[in-house]
Amino acid sequence: MTNLVLFGPPGAGKGTQAEFLKEKYKLVHISTGDVFRYNIKNETALGMLAKSYMDKGELVPDQVTIDMLEAEVEKNSTAKGFIFDGFPRTHAQAEALDKLMDSKDSQINAMIALEVDDEILVERLIGRGKTSGRADDADESIIRNRITEYYNKTAILKDYYSAQNKYYGVDGVGTIEAITERLSAVIDKI
Numbered sequence: 341m342t343n344l345v346l347f348g349p350p351g352a353g354k355g356t357q358a359e360f361l362k363e364k365y366k367l368v369h370i371s372t373g374d375v376f377r378y379n380i381k382n383e384t385a386l387g388m389l390a391k392s393y394m395d396k397g398e399l400v401p402d403q404v405t406i407d408m409l410e411a412e413v414e415k416n417s418t419a420k421g422f423i424f425d426g427f428p429r430t431h432a433q434a435e436a437l438d439k440l441m442d443s444k445d446s447q448i449n450a451m452i453a454l455e456v457d458d459e460i461l462v463e464r465l466i467g468r469g470k471t472s473g474r475a476d477d478a479d480e481s482i483i484r485n486r487i488t489e490y491y492n493k494t495a496i497l498k499d500y501y502s503a504q505n506k507y508y509g510v511d512g513v514g515t516i517e518a519i520t521e522r523l524s525a526v527i528d529k530i
């Protein structure tokens with residue numbers, strides 16, 4: 341199996357790039373944000389709980405997110421590998437993912453981080469908020485709170501994966517095609 345963590349702050353382009361990479365490398369793409377939004381749309385209990393955090397730009401509690409991610413992986417038991425987008429976002433989630441991969445005699449092969457300046461992130465998300473209907477893109481203060489959550493709780497995962505020699509940083513600014521090529525160069529190397 342090839343298992344990748346596509347990493348980066350809100351608006352870095354994780355979802356956009358995962359769409360291309362999943363086709364190219366025949367991997368299953370799991371976006372925890374998309375799964376939460378699906379549950380919100382369908383008004384499930386998980387969705388209602390997640391919404392109360394997402395609307396403020398805060399992270400959903402770890403155990404809720406870990407349980408959901410494990411269920412998504414189980415649903416795709418025949419996958420030849422995964423692109424994890426938006427997970428892990430905390431140290432506890434990273435440890436849970438390692439345990440899960442270990443239980444499948446597999447591992448995370450790489451964390452690839454899209455590097456984009458904060459002001460570009462804000463500009464991208466304000467632009468998307470005008471048309472996407474995403475509640476967490478609707479207001480600049482919520483967007484900035486998401487970025488703050490990233491620096492406070494998530495950015496430290498760079499150290500977690502660097503310690504395992506699995507961290508790769510990629511410039512996330514440029515055309516979508518150019519960035520796909522940069523990511524592919526890393527994936528092809530590993």
Ligand code: AP5
Pocket residue numbers: 348349350351352353354355356357372373374376393394395397398399400401405425426427428429433464465467468476486512513514515516519
């Ligand atoms: P999630 O859905 O993961 O959102 P996010 O991380 O905030 O990421 P985005 O989807 O906003 O950005 P992206 O990096 O995927 O960029 P995209 O390709 O969309 O999470 C939402 C919420 O769910 C969290 O805040 C949290 O509450 C909860 N959650 C999710 N996972 C969780 C977890 N593990 N633990 C706890 N809570 C969790 O692109 C953004 C925009 O930029 C688009 O408009 C796109 O068209 C544009 N764009 C992309 N690439 C380029 C480019 N190269 N040039 C110009 N524009 C570009």
